[in-house]
Each structure stands twice: as C-alpha cells, then as structure tokens.
Amino acid sequence: EDERVLRAAQVVLEEGIARPILIGRPSVVETRLERYGLRIRAGTDFELINPEDDPRYRGYVENLVRLGGRRGVTPEAARTMVRTNATVIAALALVRGEADAMICGIEGRFERHLRNVDLIVGRRAGVSDLSALSMLIHQRGVTFFTDTYVTVEPTAEEIAEMTMLAAEEIRRFGIDPKAALLSHSNFGSRDSASALKMREAAALIKERAPELEADGEMHGDSALSKILRDRVYPHSKLNEEANLLVFPSLDAANITLNTVKAMTDALHVGPILLGAARPAHILTPSVTSRGIVNMTALAVVEASQASAAA
Numbered sequence: 001e002d003e004r005v006l007r008a009a010q011v012v013l014e015e016g017i018a019r020p021i022l023i024g025r026p027s028v029v030e031t032r033l034e035r036y037g038l039r040i041r042a043g044t045d046f047e048l049i050n051p052e053d054d055p056r057y058r059g060y061v062e063n064l065v066r067l068g069g070r071r072g073v074t075p076e077a078a079r080t081m082v083r084t085n086a087t088v089i090a091a092l093a094l095v096r097g098e099a100d101a102m103i104c105g106i107e108g109r110f111e112r113h114l115r116n117v118d119l120i121v122g123r124r125a126g127v128s129d130l131s132a133l134s135m136l137i138h139q140r141g142v143t144f145f146t147d148t149y150v151t152v153e154p155t156a157e158e159i160a161e162m163t164m165l166a167a168e169e170i171r172r173f174g175i176d177p178k179a180a181l182l183s184h185s186n187f188g189s190r191d192s193a194s195a196l197k198m199r200e201a202a203a204l205i206k207e208r209a210p211e212l213e214a215d216g217e218m219h220g221d222s223a224l225s226k227i228l229r230d231r232v233y234p235h236s237k238l239n240e241e242a243n244l245l246v247f248p249s250l251d252a253a254n255i256t257l258n259t260v261k262a263m264t265d266a267l268h269v270g271p272i273l274l275g276a277a278r279p280a281h282i283l284t285p286s287v288t289s290r291g292i293v294n295m296t297a298l299a300v301v302e303a304s305q306a307s308a309a310a
Helices: 003-014 026-035 057-071 075-084 086-095 110-120 156-172 193-208 220-224 226-232 250-264 289-309
Strands: 021-023 047-049 102-104 131-138 141-146 178-182 213-218 244-246 267-274 280-282
Touching: 003 021, 003 026, 003 289, 021 086, 057 075, 057 086, 057 110, 075 086, 086 102, 086 110, 102 110, 102 289, 110 280, 131 156, 131 250, 141 156, 141 250, 156 178, 156 193, 156 244, 156 267, 156 289, 178 193, 178 220, 193 213, 213 220, 220 226, 267 280, 267 289, 280 289
Parallel strands: 021 047, 102 280, 141 244, 178 213, 178 244
Antiparallel strands: 131 141, 131 267
C-alpha cells in the first residue's frame, strides 16, 4: 500500500523485470493506485495477496507452525502473524514456491524483518549467519561495504564467512572482488582485541579462499591507496585499490556507509542480504522507488541463477 512500492511495481512491469506479487488490502490498494495516477491493476498486472482473506491462509499457518514451532511460534501466534505481518506472508509464499524472491523492510525495524526471514526462509547450507552487503556507486567507481546491518560484534569466523559471501555476490556484478579487512591497526601496528580479530579473519580467508584477493588488518586509507599500503607493507596480497571494505563491527560499518553516502551523494544499492536459502532482501525505510526497482532486478537475477543451478 506504500506509494513507493506501488510506483516501483509499475516500473518493474514496464521494464519487464518481473511480475510483482504485492501484499495488501484490495480496497486500499485500488484507492492508492487511483490517487497516485498509476495504471496497473490487481489481478491483471500483478497478483495481490489479501492478508484479510486468502484461500491459502490455513496452509500458511500450518507452514509457519512447522517452521517456527520450536522457536516459540504457537498456532495462535501463527494465525495472527499470517493475518497481520506482510514479511511473514511474503516469506511463506517464497518457501512454498509461490514466489521466486522477496523484498521487504520498507516499514518497521530491520531486526524484526530479519528475524522473520531467518525463521522462515532460513540459511543456505553451510552458512552460519546472515549478513548484509551494501554497494555505493560514486565518482571514483563502485565500493562495497559489509556487514552493514546484521551482526553487532561479529567473530573472526563470522567476518571470514561474510567476506567470502560478499565476494561471491560481487562476482554477480561482473566485478573482481578485492577485500580489505579494516582496523585501527595497520598490518600489526596494534595488538588490540579488535585488531587481532581482523588479523585472524584474514588468515581464515587465506586458508579457505586462497584465490580471493584479500588482506588485513589495515587502515582505511591503506585499503584505498596502493602507494600508502606499500609504504607500510609492500607484500600485501592486495594489488590494487580495495573495492570491498570489511569492518570489525556493525557500528563501524553502518556509520561509515551512511557518512560516505551523505558526503559523496553516492547511489546506495542494498542492503543485499547474504546467506539466505532463497533470494530475500530487507530494505530500509529511506529507500526510494528506484531503489526498490534496483533491488528487485538483483533478486530476479539471483532467482534465475538459482533456478539454472538446480
């Protein structure tokens, strides 16, 4: 029912990106479409799931109880969630094969959406935790930041995993990932707990993904300048400017992302959720209609690649 979602749905249809499935009350959606002067109509141009009256309601409840019954979701709670929570409905449609990808997060707290996605959609085999990758397109080019929205204080293991997942995602864009694990320590200049964590993560990446161009721990300016990096450590595995910046904490990643975005007027694509079992992405309330369209296109590519690999 959000104006941005409806406008994005029309663009997605006009550009042939996908056939949208929206969740909302038919009367409200129809009123909003007319108010905003949009041409698309439910049932003709897009499917509409009515949370107040859908024939799949009982099946959705049963699926939710099965998936969340051992995590505190009672049948009564499931019935309420399936009537009121659009993220839950979308996630259930995804796991039931009624949708190929999902986008949520336009309203409400990121953490609540994340909890529902993790509960229902789940994680890919072998992935221990979800993480979020953000892309900024700016005058210098393209830079990726991780983890910008999920884990507050990741361990060395989690940092290594999120870096490898991010590198995999970056390759989808046809870009060769070059990862810098950032710290207040520059190649061993400090031995604080945070620096040691990033150093350990770099060692784990070297062991598990030796083909990945990654190094750390290092300063942010060392990551972006080979000249500065060579003055400190000329034997770094990074041969060029890093395009993937990996942070020791959520505070560092999120603050840096939003500061750089505001200072440079960069275009933000994301957050891109990494590690989910199916294409599922949680946006933020500040996202624009174009941002929703961009993430829909990315999710379609993910779904197509997953289908081809199956």
